[in-house]
Amino acid sequence: MIFRKILVTGGAGFIGSNFVRYLLKNSKFSRQRRDPEGIHQKSLHSGEIRNSKLKVINLDKLTYSGNLENLRDVESDSRYKFVRGDICDKRVVFDIAKGCDAMINFAAESHVDRSIRDSTEFIRTNIFGTQTLLEAAKKYRVRRFIQISTDEVYGSIHRGCFREDSPLLPNSPYAASKAAADLLARSYFITHKLPVIVVRSSNNFGPYQYPEKIIPLFITNAMENRRVPLYADGRNEREWLYVLDNCDAISHVLHFGRDGQIYNIGSGDGFKNIDLTMRILRILGKDKRLIKFVKDRPGHDRRYALDFIKITRLGWRPRYKFEDALNETVLWYKENAGWWKRLKKRKEQKFW
Numbered sequence: 001m002i003f004r005k006i007l008v009t010g011g012a013g014f015i016g017s018n019f020v021r022y023l024l025k026n027s028k029f030s031r032q033r034r035d036p037e038g039i040h041q042k043s044l045h046s047g048e049i050r051n052s053k054l055k056v057i058n059l060d061k062l063t064y065s066g067n068l069e070n071l072r073d074v075e076s077d078s079r080y081k082f083v084r085g086d087i088c089d090k091r092v093v094f095d096i097a098k099g100c101d102a103m104i105n106f107a108a109e110s111h112v113d114r115s116i117r118d119s120t121e122f123i124r125t126n127i128f129g130t131q132t133l134l135e136a137a138k139k140y141r142v143r144r145f146i147q148i149s150t151d152e153v154y155g156s157i158h159r160g161c162f163r164e165d166s167p168l169l170p171n172s173p174y175a176a177s178k179a180a181a182d183l184l185a186r187s188y189f190i191t192h193k194l195p196v197i198v199v200r201s202s203n204n205f206g207p208y209q210y211p212e213k214i215i216p217l218f219i220t221n222a223m224e225n226r227r228v229p230l231y232a233d234g235r236n237e238r239e240w241l242y243v244l245d246n247c248d249a250i251s252h253v254l255h256f257g258r259d260g261q262i263y264n265i266g267s268g269d270g271f272k273n274i275d276l277t278m279r280i281l282r283i284l285g286k287d288k289r290l291i292k293f294v295k296d297r298p299g300h301d302r303r304y305a306l307d308f309i310k311i312t313r314l315g316w317r318p319r320y321k322f323e324d325a326l327n328e329t330v331l332w333y334k335e336n337a338g339w340w341k342r343l344k345k346r347k348e349q350k351f352w
């Protein structure tokens, strides 16, 4: 499927900004050949989609984690437009959704620790905001609606991996709000035949991630010779997906996925937090004495792991090796110290 006008919500955040850039970079201006079958097949491995008419609209409220600096390099691209607005604002959403043939909902409150302190905004944005978007998608008959969900909706797994049909047992208010949105999106497919796809990604890392999340927090603290706060015994395990692999997977699902389906997006690279921390410190040449064990997060999930065989059957698989992607990420934070130092100085937004 080829789309002309794609509405991306939350495109000024970490994954959303990488995705907007990915879309613009991988959509070829070249004229489309009359080869409906071939277009899809040829783009399977390159990530390239021949689309000469692409327009990308980014709707973002610019909360503490939204940052237009993340998209400086594409802001003058004639195919791209930014609109500041709230996904809960029906007037704005309906106005923008008109004429769009695809919608991809990244906008969310995304930090588990913040949801433990106060979940109000999580319920509002993640649930009510998604419902507003779904209503607009229904009214304007978009051809594809992608709800960006998370592996956290499944809860914790002691061993093995979650499949798309595993039960949803979210443990944090953040995960519960994402599970509600995920199920709401599915219900619009069942009830209204809205062409919805839900993707559940594992933990992302890479450039432009707000420095409250573990990888950028630890890289930037260590660079400043500050302690890195590790919860409990450091043995909680996460599956790490490089953000560009995630963007590639979401684009793949957008173009080749099947309506009404759920796709897990994983990497198979599971690490205990302590091992991840040691790797980061090693790359930066820092001493392990920077590690500070702190009181555990309430309701902290022990382990996440995804079975992502279903999306590989669509022809996608992760391309980046974890070690290379982590090195690239550390390098990015080294080379873009101004970016994260400005964010870390904004005391009112501080959460670490």
Ligand SMILES: NC(=O)c1ccc[n+]([C@@H]2O[C@H](COP(=O)([O-])OP(=O)(O)OC[C@H]3O[C@@H](n4cnc5c(N)ncnc54)[C@H](O)[C@@H]3O)[C@@H](O)[C@H]2O)c1
Residues within 6 Å of the ligand: 009, 010, 011, 012, 013, 014, 015, 016, 059, 060, 061, 062, 063, 064, 065, 066, 067, 085, 086, 087, 088, 105, 106, 107, 108, 109, 110, 111, 125, 129, 148, 149, 150, 151, 178, 200, 201, 202, 203, 204, 205, 210
């Ligand atoms: N980061 C991860 O590891 C991860 C993993 C799986 C799924 N996800 C999901 O991916 C999506 C993006 O995550 P992220 O890490 O980039 O988050 P982020 O916090 O970096 O970005 C969220 C963006 O949404 C915007 N936003 C928030 N509330 C809004 C509202 N009411 N209206 C419009 N815009 C609003 C913010 O301004 C920000 O630009 C989220 O839905 C998240 O649940 C994230």
